[in-house]
Amino acid sequence: MKGPQQTKGNLLRGRFARARLPEVEAFTASLPFDRRLFRHDIRGSISHVRMLAKVRLISRADAARLEKGLRSVEREIEAGRFHFSVADEDIHMAVERRLGELVGNVASKLHTGRSRNDQVALDLRLFLNEELNTVISATRRLRKNLLEVAQDHLDTVMPGYTHLQRAQPVSLAHHILAYVEMFGRDQERFARAQAAARVMPLGAGALAATTLPIDRGAVARDLGFRAITENSLDAVSDRDFAVEFLAAAALCMVHLSRMCEEIILWSSAEFGFVVLPDEFSSGSSMMPQKKNPDLLELVRAKTGRVLGNLQAMLVVLKGLPLAYNSDLQEDKERVFDTLDTLMPALDLTAKLWPKLRFERQAMRAAAGGWALATDLAEYLVRRGVPFRAAHESVGRLARDAAIDRVEPDKITLDQLKRYSPHFGPEVLAMLSADASIRARNVIGGPGPSAVKRRLARLKKTL
Ligand code: ARG
Numbered sequence: 001m002k003g004p005q006q007t008k009g010n011l012l013r014g015r016f017a018r019a020r021l022p023e024v025e026a027f028t029a030s031l032p033f034d035r036r037l038f039r040h041d042i043r044g045s046i047s048h049v050r051m052l053a054k055v056r057l058i059s060r061a062d063a064a065r066l067e068k069g070l071r072s073v074e075r076e077i078e079a080g081r082f083h084f085s086v087a088d089e090d091i092h093m094a095v096e097r098r099l100g101e102l103v104g105n106v107a108s109k110l111h112t113g114r115s116r117n118d119q120v121a122l123d124l125r126l127f128l129n130e131e132l133n134t135v136i137s138a139t140r141r142l143r144k145n146l147l148e149v150a151q152d153h154l155d156t157v158m159p160g161y162t163h164l165q166r167a168q169p170v171s172l173a174h175h176i177l178a179y180v181e182m183f184g185r186d187q188e189r190f191a192r193a194q195a196a197a198r199v200m201p202l203g204a205g206a207l208a209a210t211t212l213p214i215d216r217g218a219v220a221r222d223l224g225f226r227a228i229t230e231n232s233l234d235a236v237s238d239r240d241f242a243v244e245f246l247a248a249a250a251l252c253m254v255h256l257s258r259m260c261e262e263i264i265l266w267s268s269a270e271f272g273f274v275v276l277p278d279e280f281s282s283g284s285s286m287m288p289q290k291k292n293p294d295l296l297e298l299v300r301a302k303t304g305r306v307l308g309n310l311q312a313m314l315v316v317l318k319g320l321p322l323a324y325n326s327d328l329q330e331d332k333e334r335v336f337d338t339l340d341t342l343m344p345a346l347d348l349t350a351k352l353w354p355k356l357r358f359e360r361q362a363m364r365a366a367a368g369g370w371a372l373a374t375d376l377a378e379y380l381v382r383r384g385v386p387f388r389a390a391h392e393s394v395g396r397l398a399r400d401a402a403i404d405r406v407e408p409d410k411i412t413l414d415q416l417k418r419y420s421p422h423f424g425p426e427v428l429a430m431l432s433a434d435a436s437i438r439a440r441n442v443i444g445g446p447g448p449s450a451v452k453r454r455l456a457r458l459k460k461t462l
Contacts, residue, residue, distance in 0.1 A: 011093060011100075029086040030329045031094055035077070036336060040126040041091050042074045044119065045110060047222040048202060052112055055215050062106050069103035070095070090329075091123075092116045113214045115206035117236040117324040124331065125197045126223065128245055131339055132194040138343060139187045139252070142350035143180050144462050149353050150176040150455060154448055157433045158273065158363040159371055168374055169367040169433035172358060173455070174446035180458055182255040189248035196241040200225035204235035207323035233323040239313065242331050246310040249338045250303075256345050257303040260296035263356070267293055272362045277355035280348075295352070299345045306341050309334040364433065369407060370398045372436040379430060383422040393420040408432070 013019070046067050053063035073095050076082040088094035093116075100107035153172035160170035200220035203209060209232045220228045229235035266273035276293055284290035313334045316327050373394050380390035397419040401411070408431040416423040429435060441447030444454075 010087060011097060025086055025089075028089070028326070030090045030332065031084060031086055031088055033333050033336060034091045034120075034123075034329075035084060035094070037091050037123045037127055037332070038077045038095065039074065040123045040130075041095055041119070042070050044122045044126060044202065044223065045070050045095065047219045048114060049110065050222060051215050051218045052109070054218055055213050057112055057212060057214075058109050062109055065103050065106050066099070066110055069099045069107065072102055073098045090116070090120075092119050113205065113210040113212040114202065115204075115236075117206050118202050118204040118232075120328075121201040121204070121236055121238070122223075124335070125199070125201065125225075125241060128197040128241065128335065129194055132190055132197065132245065135249075135339070135342065135346070136187055136190050136194070138346040138350070139183055139190060140462055142346050142353075143183045143187070143458070145350045145353045146176050146180050146183070147455065147458055147462070149356070150180070150451075153358065154451060154455075155434075156358060156360050156363060157367045157437060159367040160446070166366065166369070166371050169371050169436045170446040171437055171448065171451060172363065173451050177451065177454060177458070179255065179259050183252070184458070184461070186248060186252040186255060189251065190245070193241065193244040193248050195226070196244045198224075198226045199241075200228045201235040201238075204229060204232035207236055208232055236324040237320065237322050237328070239317060239328060239331050242335055243310070243313055243317070246306075246313050246334060246338055249342045250307050250310045253299075253303040253306040253342060253345065256349055257300045259349065260293075260299045263352075264293045264296050264300075271366075273359055273366075275357040275359065277352070277357070280352050280355065295348060299349065302341045302345065306338050309338045367433040368409075370401060372408060372431065372433060373398050375430055375436045375439060376427065379427055380420055380422050383424070385420065385422055390420070 010019075049058070049063045049066045049070070052058045053060050058066075073082070076098070082094075082098065084094060088097055096107065096110055099110060150173040153176065156172035157169055158172050158175065159166040160168050160175070200216065200223065202219050203214050203216040216228050229238070263274060263276075265271055267276050276291060278291075280293075280295050281291045282294040284292060313331060316330050320327055376397070377387065377390040377394045380393065381387050385393075397416070400406075401408075406415075411431065413423065413425055413428060416427065430439065437446050438448060441450045443450065
């Protein structure tokens with residue numbers, strides 16, 4: 001056997017006779033993107049070092065030197081003074097290498113009882129936990145802005161649609177609160193993803209823990225985790241928490257996309273329900289009159305990549321044997337890209353809502369006509385007519401009215417009686433969109449008192 005040989009500039013090359021090909025290095029490195037985790041990596045290392053001193057695997061003095069060194073590395077990265085090189089492979093090695101340059105030999109004690117496999121799981125969990133606070137606040141802010149706009153539109157009458165055909169009148173407030181419900185569920189899903197992330201994996205080592213007497217609970221407490229992982233193989237190969245975030249984000253983007261699609265439709269001349277604020281619209285390079293809803297279109301389009309990120313992550317996981325595999329390195333860009341798409345989508349749509357100008361007249365006009373036909377059928381039901389029979393009578397009435405272009409506010413009791421003898425004089429007061437909405441105050445209905453109750457309740461949850 002030959003004596004010790006060092007391949008210069010790499011912490012791990014003891015096992016190798018020749019240097020790695022630069023293009024292999026470039027292809028396999030995660031440093032270009034995982035440097036985004038540097039704060040979490042360093043915070044995790046500091047807790048690890050404190051624990052090593054606590055269980056006397058290193059001295060208090062060494063721990064202090066390491067912690068001080070790690071903080072210097074953090075400051076260098078923050079100040080943009082850190083020299084990143086793909087030769088370091090990833091952020092974990094980059095930090096450790098620089099720590100060695102700053103504090104000397106003691107740096108070689110940092111990685112005691114730890115692997116990059118449990119370290120990277122720790123970093124990503126810390127990162128997601130923190131980012132999810134921001135995501136949850138952004139979701140809450142959007143809901144708050146939606147609620148405020150809804151508050152102003154309790155009496156704004158509009159058609160509710162099914163099959164994109166005018167169906168029954170509702171209020172704009174009721175329509176807006178539908179989104180508040182969706183984003184409320186999204187917020188709960190983000191909170192559950194956060195709880196999934198807050199389980200501490202360090203101590204799993206590469207896959208099978210360590211012989212050293214580490215104290216995992218101490219690290220978990222120091223970092224604010226709610227639990228520690230219970231199986232070392234699972235701990236290094238589990239990315240469920242990332243999938244849960246990606247899935248929650250995918251559904252939230254789907255909700256944002258539907259909302260944006262509606263605003264796009266409503267802002268068209270054909271609907272004319274809403275005027276987009278200039279600050280949120282774009283022009284056309286050729287057609288001088290155009291005002292385009294680009295922001296909304298791009299939220300709708302970028303939903304595709306967030307759905308793709310979930311799919312990509314699931315596909316990475318589906319064929320993996322236990323425990324750690326390098327495939328898992330692909331998790332980070334999926335998570336980062338999702339955050340970078342979701343966050344501005346939440347922020348910008350939240351800012352947009354208070355600036356939308358609704359055309360109350362146009363909305364009310366569209367809600368008129370025979371959209372209240374269902375109410376008439378239900379009136380007949382209250383007079384003892386079986387629903388299917390009532391449906392047929394009012395159906396004939398609506399067909400004739402469409403042919404003769406008779407609006408509900410113009411129809412007479414005599415005309416109504418031709419379709420059913422059960423129509424009485426009190427039915428005439430029901431023949432407006434406002435009356436129609438007022439009459440539907442069941443829980444979850446669009447009636448103003450039902451909507452006000454829900455609005456007040458939702459306000460309390462914010
Ligand atoms: N760069 C790796 C990742 O992002 C860190 C863990 C690498 N572990 C290993 N044995 N190659 O997942």
